Amino acid sequence: MAGNPERRAALVDAGIEVLAREGARGLTFRAVDAGAAVPVGTASNYFTGRDDLLRQIDVRLHTRLAPDPEVLAELMRAPKDRALVTALMRDILRRVTRDRTGYLALLELRLEATRRPALRESLTASLRGDLDEGMEFHRAAGLPGGDETVAVLYLAMLGLILEHLTLPGVLDGALPGVDVPDGLVELMVARIVPAS
């Protein structure tokens, strides 16, 4: 396997662009080469096969969509209450909206995982890791509610992100006076997270 890390990162990012723009079936080594503007045949020197490319895309998306440690540290200075949970959820929405391409690629990975057992296994492990980490973070920070709170909030956020990034018009104006996504997030947290 070729080892230039910058080129590998550029190829993986090109793969993410292809996934979001054309869907999983469009993700070929040739399309990745074209997207990264490198000679045909380059991607095949960096990935052992399509499953390897998909796994590296998952790893890269995990980094691209992760919280900024400074933003997180700043947010965590606030009292450990519902308002802080709302602020943390808004930060997630800001990140996935800013990197919409990355999140759409993650949705394509999910659907591709229904067809590819190796991807299903690696993606399940990485997303379960995120959920477990979320529960640990919530507990360690002393935020209100336990694991059940985090699980229900995780599902509502997943639904909100899916709807907002693919068909924003479904939610816009559905609740008069509640703006999307910020007002809706506040409402979700108020329902799901105990007051203290």
Add this chain to the structure above:
Amino acid sequence: MAGNPERRAALVDAGIEVLAREGARGLTFRAVDAGAAVPVGTASNYFTGRDDLLRQIDVRLHTRLAPDPEVLAELMRAPKDRALVTALMRDILRRVTRDRTGYLALLELRLEATRRPALRESLTASLRGDLDEGMEFHRAAGLPGGDETVAVLYLAMLGLILEHLTLPGVLDGALPGVDVPDGLVELMVARIVPAS
């Protein structure tokens, strides 16, 4: 346009299979013809173009995933409380699990809608219609909670269905003693829907 309704339905159902199995990019008239085992060129006599096929798939999925009126009538004999909301949500999960292919095709339509304005418009209208209907149904039936309850529950159900149909292992065992999806649905409803 050719007018044999059985053949049209068979072509649309074949399109749904192709969407779920191969993704949106695999959905060509040729693949639909092959899936429906009809001569090459048949689909082009039934659909004015790819947007028309996608729109007819959306309409058909709406019917395939709709509640069975008898099941619904039977459920609605119960007292109008949280337990009934839980039973209604479980019925949704039963339907999407039974027609997993149909729901995966709907997820493919969502992602394809990010690339095709005509599909985005028609799919937004049909899903917004479902949300509005859900609110009206909840209100008319005298179920606990108002439109905000229905909106938050809609999002949590959307997240649960997405996770459960694409990567069930993420949720399995995440909350010890809570089975997926039934126990998780009960938990969601208890959090989101007021007691009365």
